[in-house]
Amino acid sequence: MNTNDYIIRPEEKDDHREVENLVREAFWNVYRPGCSEHYVIHVLRDDPAFVRELDLVMEQNGRLIGQNMFMKTVIDADDGRTVPVLTMGPIGITPELWRRGYGKAILDYSLEKAAGLGYGAVLFEGAIGFYGKSGFDYARKFGIRYHDLPEGADDSFFLCKELIPGYLEGITGVYQTPRGYYVDDANVEEFDKSFPPKEKLKLPGQIFSD
Ligand SMILES: CC(C)(COP(=O)(O)OP(=O)(O)OC[C@H]1O[C@@H](n2cnc3c(N)ncnc32)[C@H](O)[C@@H]1OP(=O)(O)O)[C@@H](O)C(=O)NCCC(=O)NCCS
Secondary structure, eight states: OOOTTTTEOOOOOOHHHHHHHHHHHHHTTSSSSSSSSHHHHHHHHSSSTTTTTGGGEEETTTTTEEOOOOOEEEEEEETTTTEEEEEOOOOEGGGGGGSSHHHHHHHHHHHHHHHHTOOOOEEOOOOHHHHHHGEEEEGGGTTEETTTTOOOOOOOOOEEESTTTTTTTTOOOEEEEGGOOOHHHHHHHHHHHTTTOOOOOOOOOOOOOO
């Protein structure tokens, strides 16, 4: 990748529709037939937990090719403390540019920016194959459990990175997904009608197959 061929900058109001379309293209049929992430970001921008300073887009030749965003949330610690942390995503790169390093570039940039703002840790659901390269590890190694997960269930999707080294030391507890991420399917359907028609396909597996 030519590291000079893009800029990363804050998302502006005028970008909203283009970013939603980019996210729709990136997530379409990846995790389910169609996707909900374009509606999720539409809703999250107005959520009190949304971190405006970390709402970032990647631009190349005047076109948006990537985005990432963060939300504030907490770990309910077993000792009764409430530990503020960040969660992340959706993060997306325009599909024709996958596997060229752009995803890692915006991810690393935004994590550095989050660290610079003083946030202590980021936890979220993702695939270690991609995020491991940016310093994420399984959240269980930090003693953090995913909410509502039955005992013994696979938790390898649940990842964590400390932005302040040692931030989670001495803490065990349960991570909470911000409520804003839970959207109503009917609202997704309705919102999706405002975009060009796109075929929903049931596809085996997911993108992180290797
Ligand atoms: C996930 C996503 C943001 C990655 O962006 P990207 O620009 O393709 O990623 P990069 O090129 O920076 O990848 C960096 C490394 O991560 C790993 N990686 C990235 N995509 C991968 C994939 N599909 N399968 C396995 N490993 C992958 C690879 O090790 C890669 O390095 P390599 O290409 O030298 O092997 C992009 O594929 C995307 O938008 N996907 C759809 C939306 C999505 O799933 N978002 C994440 C939700 S958790």
